[in-house]
Amino acid sequence: GENVEQHPSTLSVQEGDSAVIKCTYSDSASNYFPWYKQELGKRPQLIIDIRSNVGEKKDQRIAVTLNKTAKHFSLHITETQPEDSAVYFCAASIYNQGGKLIFGQGTELSVKP
């Protein structure tokens, strides 16, 4: 079955710097890749997603890139702010299989003022 690996497990940056989180997946049939942000004690919140027919997607300070050949995708956060501090999860699913998401293990991002 599908397996998703996420790196790094922790990431500390200075406010204003960029942060990059990377995920790799094993099943080449995967075609939907969402990213979730989870603050302490809260629910995961969808922040951006990408489908396999697109190589890059941006939404203000966040962007996601997908390399289907290498089977990896990345989250990029620019001009980081303290409120970006949270745990970020990547996930993958295969089209027409019920939307079953396989999640990475998470990255704890800390943005220091």
Next chain:
Amino acid sequence: DAGITQSPRHKVTETGTPVTLRCHQTENHRYMYWYRQDPGHGLRLIHYSYGVKDTDKGEVSDGYSVSRSKTEDFLLTLESATSSQTSVYFCAISAGGDYEQYFGPGTRLTVT
């Protein structure tokens, strides 16, 4: 946040007792999911439903059963709770199998 509620929000129970968690949605979405979240494991799918009375297993379904008798409600049952089922349980909903998933507030379950 999408119209998703979970009940109870916190529960402490003893090993061997049955437990039922409820997920309720007001979005009329067809798909509903149960995940568990444990440190070091991210979120793992337990069971999901693609319609009333239509359910299927996820990655970690052993020891869990589900039921969906109405579009708005998806129940997760632990027939005989074990300490390994201590976790935070999240429900999610989606308009379709390949659409965005939105999560409920979670239920923290402790099995002593």
